[in-house]
Amino acid sequence: MTIAPEHFRQALQRTPFHDRFVALSTTEDWMSWNTYKVARVVDKLSTEYFAVRSGCSVMDLTPMEKYRITGRGACAFLDRLVTRDISKLRPGRVTYVVWCNDDGKVIDDGTLFQFGENDYRLCSQHHQLDWLRISSTGFDVGIEVETADVAALAVQGPTSYSVLDAAGIGDLQNLKPFDVATRQCGRVPVTVSRTGYTGDLGYELWMNRTGALEIWDAIFAVRGRYDVCPMGLSALEMVRIEAGFIMPGFDFNTAGSTIRSGYDRSPYEVGLGWAVNLEKGHFTGRRALLAEHALPAERRLTKIVIDGNKPVNSSLVYDRQNGMKIGEVKAATWSPILKVNIALAELELRGGRLSQGMWARIEYQRELQWHATWARCRTHAKPFYIPDHRSETPPRHY
Amino acid sequence: MTEHLDAIVVGAGHNGLVCAAYLARAGKKTLVLESAPGPGGMAGTRSIRGGYHFPGLVHVAYPFAPGIRRELELDRHGYAPGAPINTTSLAGNGRHLSFGNAGISGQDVPRADADSYPPFRNRYLSFARAMQPLFDSSPPRLKETPFRDKWTLMRLGWNLRVKLGRDSMYELLRVAGINMHDVLSDTFVDDRLKGAIAAEAILGSAMCPRTPGTVLTWLQWLQGALNGPLSIPSSGSMQALASAAEAAGATIRHRAAVRRILVEAGRATGAELASGEKLAADLTVSGVDPRSTFTELVGLPQLDAMFGNRVGQIRGSGVVAKLLLALRDKPAFRGLPEPELGNRLLVAPSLRYVEHAFNASKYGEYPEQPVLDIAIPSLGDTDLAPAGHHVMSVNVAFVPYDLREDSEARKSAFTKRVIALLDEYAPGIESLIVEHQFLSPRDIEADYGAMRGHWHHGELSIHQSFMLRPLYGAAQYDTPIGGLFLCGSGSHPGGGLTGLPGRNAARRILELGKT
Numbered sequence: 015m016t017i018a019p020e021h022f023r024q025a026l027q028r029t030p031f032h033d034r035f036v037a038l039s040t041t042e043d044w045m046s047w048n049t050y051k052v053a054r055v056v057d058k059l060s061t062e063y064f065a066v067r068s069g070c071s072v073m074d075l076t077p078m079e080k081y082r083i084t085g086r087g088a089c090a091f092l093d094r095l096v097t098r099d100i101s102k103l104r105p106g107r108v109t110y111v112v113w114c115n116d117d118g119k120v121i122d123d124g125t126l127f128q129f130g131e132n133d134y135r136l137c138s139q140h141h142q143l144d145w146l147r148i149s150s151t152g153f154d155v156g157i158e159v160e161t162a163d164v165a166a167l168a169v170q171g172p173t174s175y176s177v178l179d180a181a182g183i184g185d186l187q188n189l190k191p192f193d194v195a196t197r198q199c200g201r202v203p204v205t206v207s208r209t210g211y212t213g214d215l216g217y218e219l220w221m222n223r224t225g226a227l228e229i230w231d232a233i234f235a236v237r238g239r240y241d242v243c244p245m246g247l248s249a250l251e252m253v254r255i256e257a258g259f260i261m262p263g264f265d266f267n268t269a270g271s272t273i274r275s276g277y278d279r280s281p282y283e284v285g286l287g288w289a290v291n292l293e294k295g296h297f298t299g300r301r302a303l304l305a306e307h308a309l310p311a312e313r314r315l316t317k318i319v320i321d322g323n324k325p326v327n328s329s330l331v332y333d334r335q336n337g338m339k340i341g342e343v344k345a346a347t348w349s350p351i352l353k354v355n356i357a358l359a360e361l362e363l364r365g366g367r368l369s370q371g372m373w374a375r376i377e378y379q380r381e382l383q384w385h386a387t388w389a390r391c392r393t394h395a396k397p398f399y400i401p402d403h404r405s406e407t408p409p410r411h412y
Numbered sequence: 413m414t415e416h417l418d419a420i421v422v423g424a425g426h427n428g429l430v431c432a433a434y435l436a437r438a439g440k441k442t443l444v445l446e447s448a449p450g451p452g453g454m455a456g457t458r459s460i461r462g463g464y465h466f467p468g469l470v471h472v473a474y475p476f477a478p479g480i481r482r483e484l485e486l487d488r489h490g491y492a493p494g495a496p497i498n499t500t501s502l503a504g505n506g507r508h509l510s511f512g513n514a515g516i517s518g519q520d521v522p523r524a525d526a527d528s529y530p531p532f533r534n535r536y537l538s539f540a541r542a543m544q545p546l547f548d549s550s551p552p553r554l555k556e557t558p559f560r561d562k563w564t565l566m567r568l569g570w571n572l573r574v575k576l577g578r579d580s581m582y583e584l585l586r587v588a589g590i591n592m593h594d595v596l597s598d599t600f601v602d603d604r605l606k607g608a609i610a611a612e613a614i615l616g617s618a619m620c621p622r623t624p625g626t627v628l629t630w631l632q633w634l635q636g637a638l639n640g641p642l643s644i645p646s647s648g649s650m651q652a653l654a655s656a657a658e659a660a661g662a663t664i665r666h667r668a669a670v671r672r673i674l675v676e677a678g679r680a681t682g683a684e685l686a687s688g689e690k691l692a693a694d695l696t697v698s699g700v701d702p703r704s705t706f707t708e709l710v711g712l713p714q715l716d717a718m719f720g721n722r723v724g725q726i727r728g729s730g731v732v733a734k735l736l737l738a739l740r741d742k743p744a745f746r747g748l749p750e751p752e753l754g755n756r757l758l759v760a761p762s763l764r765y766v767e768h769a770f771n772a773s774k775y776g777e778y779p780e781q782p783v784l785d786i787a788i789p790s791l792g793d794t795d796l797a798p799a800g801h802h803v804m805s806v807n808v809a810f811v812p813y814d815l816r817e818d819s820e821a822r823k824s825a826f827t828k829r830v831i832a833l834l835d836e837y838a839p840g841i842e843s844l845i846v847e848h849q850f851l852s853p854r855d856i857e858a859d860y861g862a863m864r865g866h867w868h869h870g871e872l873s874i875h876q877s878f879m880l881r882p883l884y885g886a887a888q889y890d891t892p893i894g895g896l897f898l899c900g901s902g903s904h905p906g907g908g909l910t911g912l913p914g915r916n917a918a919r920r921i922l923e924l925g926k927t
Contacts, residue, residue, distance in 0.1 A: 094717070095717070115717075115718060116716035116719055116885075145717070148718060149717035151712055151717075151721060151724055152711065152713055152720060153713065295677075296678060298716040301678055301716070301892055304678070
């Protein structure tokens with residue numbers, strides 16, 4: 015990794031795609047993601063949202079933290095790090111992972127790519143080098159930060175397969191969800207994984223930053239034939255809630271970021287119990303999770319559907335109107351494709367069970383005037399939006 | 413795997429033996445596994461060619477706690493503290509000063525010091541006595557405190573506030589966190605006295621008289637003084653512990669080095685020997701130092717990451733080398749009367765001398781003028797050497813574990829330097845030497861397996877004491893691995909020949925077994 019000599023003069027780092035976004039941005043609506051300058055909205059939120067759901071969106075993923083993990087002890091190291099059984103992962107496959115501190119509280123989640131024997135890439139939302147280093151003592155493992163060196167794009171939406179095919183990144187028809195393979199885009203090698211954070215058909219492209227613009231340009235060259243839309247983080251927030259994906263650090267506090275005791279969360283509490291394998295052998299937090307698992311859960315991050323269309327962000331949830339507080343909304347959006355009000359809410363459980371009644375107290379504005387109302391909530395078990403085309407192999411060609 | 417065992421104790425050091433004896437007495441089928449051919453670990457008899465025997469690394473000690481002696485019937489098994497001795501601070505000019513429980517004696521003793529020594533000693537013994545509940549019991553948990561720990565705190569509070577009295581309590585609180593240099597300088601004028609008490613307080617630790625917290629380290633050492641006078645441990649004391657453990661029903665297997673503590677699904681299931689033999693037991697108790705226990709015997713992959721990280725941060729590098737001398741005749745120290753030869757002899761003639769000896773070790777160098785702690789065990793036990801011959805044991809401080817230049821040539825040059833220094837105090841001793849052996853902290857680590865050759869399995873500093881000893885997450889003798897316990901000097905109350913960590917660990921094990 016090279017650091018520009020005058021880097022400190024720049025408050026936020028630029029990704030290799032920055033100039034392309036600048037050229038396309040009509041809003042100049044930028045934000046900081048992991049110290050990089052990225053678009054919140056490039057042009058129009060609704061256009062970007064519907065590109066994911068009915069066309070093809072392209073988002074800059076470069077700010078994701080990326081770590082290359084190699085060495086004879088790489089598999090054993092990862093198995094001790096994360097809550098899932100990594101020995102089952104195979105080269106050419108990707109898996110969703112979550113990792114905890116000693117107390118069994120979630121530090122972060124991410125995707126783990128296996129490229130070959132003892133060759134992995136871990137992608138995460140937050141910086142993890144310190145924790146990875148702490149966890150590596152006693153293992154024969156190399157950890158390298160790839161965040162700046164590896165540029166990444168998320169190409170997502172029902173036509174994403176066709177767009178990539180037309181852009182010259184072909185032979186993806188047999189790539190199943192969570193597969194990863196290497197392709198060529200012109201002269202530039204690109205690693206393609208069938209993964210994403212949108213709940214739709216989609217791919218993530220990983221490339222050396224030097225060839226990054228060639229790939230961007232190849233994709234945007236097919237814009238005449240397909241709706242290829244650059245996307246910002248606001249649209250991503252909408253689609254990820256529809257897909258039921260959680261975001262550590264936003265939907266709940268990550269371990270090590272809290273000051274108050276008891277304000278961080280375990281995988282069970284954020285609905286990731288399915289990703290915890292207590293039988294696989296030792297991993298950090300196992301002892302604490304084993305103890306927690308033996309007791310009834312106290313709270314859970316839950317998908318809920320709220321009556322009406324008032325925005326429920328930051329609302330509190332009660333067991334009845336004017337009743338007892340039983341939870342709070344952590345992330346919410348109006349789902350344009352489902353035409354319902356959806357949210358992720360942290361709800362308290364009594365004896366491991368949810369309250370029967372559930373009402374959100376919504377405070378909303380009308381022409382600067384505040385109003386308050388009650389809206390009935392219902393839990394929703396599955397992701398809110400699961401289109402069939404998400405997992406079809408080969409994907410439909412448009 | 414033939415028979416079912418309740419407990420395996422790794423290491424037949426004195427704490428391992430005490431722990432095994434208590435477990436066996438409680439009806440646990442207990443097996444002690446020891447790599448060495450004899451019992452006692454660092455306190456076990458060490459011999460050099462020609463029939464010379466030394467009391468291991470420990471050549472002066474206080475008696476075992478009366479409770480342990482009584483409960484394990486140690487005296488019946490042949491345990492007896494050696495004859496009481498005093499401490500002599502050797503002076504280069506042959507005008508030495510001795511001190512002990514009775515007071516100060518010797519040449520040129522300043523009147524003021526002779527007057528202030530007895531009340532000073534009594535005051536610090538009263539401090540040690542007041543703190544006894546803390547050293548005697550498991551370190552109290554401060555969160556979700558069980559009644560037993562509340563009782564410890566209540567006894568401590570009562571001792572401090574009521575027994576000690578308000579003024580003494582304030583004085584204890586004032587000095588507990590400060591250093592020996594300041595306390596001694598405030599109290600005494602004689603350099604020999606100040607240097608020797610400071611050396612006594614810090615020997616074994618990587619601390620100098622000015623290191624904050626050294627008063628606490630000294631109070632820890634003085635805990636032993638509550639059990640009886642200082643003596644040279646008799647050669648049979650470790651055998652007595654082994655006999656007591658065996659009489660209680662424990663089995664001791666010598667020359668059985670443990671290679672690995674077996675862990676399955678987060679629980680210790682037994683031990684694997686260097687021979688490959690596997691032994692299964694419900695409980696495994698390690699008398700090995702905590703860092704070696706976790707990193708080498710258990711393996712960090714079996715532990716949570718942050719706990720493993722803390723294990724790596726346990727502080728403790730040995731700073732005391734051992735020089736064993738086989739002598740063809742009784743040595744004579746210039747100006748030292750014959751009856752005082754059996755004392756603990758310290759070359760620590762001033763605070764400044766001790767401070768400077770320590771300085772070199774900070775920079776990875778051998779000290780120009782090392783602090784020496786000398787005992788001649790064969791004076792009291794003629795069986796230790798051939799007729800007319802003697803054995804002399806010298807603790808040499810401060811010899812750092814990490815030397816800037818670690819070579820055999822440097823080591824033997826330093827050994828010569830130590831012998832020459834001895835010769836300055838005991839002229840002609842060099843010509844009496846039949847055989848010698850020099851053990852650097854690295855040699856001690858290699859011979860005894862103690863982390864970085866540290867006497868106490870980890871520094872006896874305030875941040876590694878009480879509920880932080882050896883580290884957060886393993887301070888109550890139980891560890892994050894189910895069924896794995898610690899019983900060595902790395903655990904509370906720490907090093908020294910006390911047996912308390914071993915007994916406390918056994919109590920904790922039996923207490924957990926009850927609930």
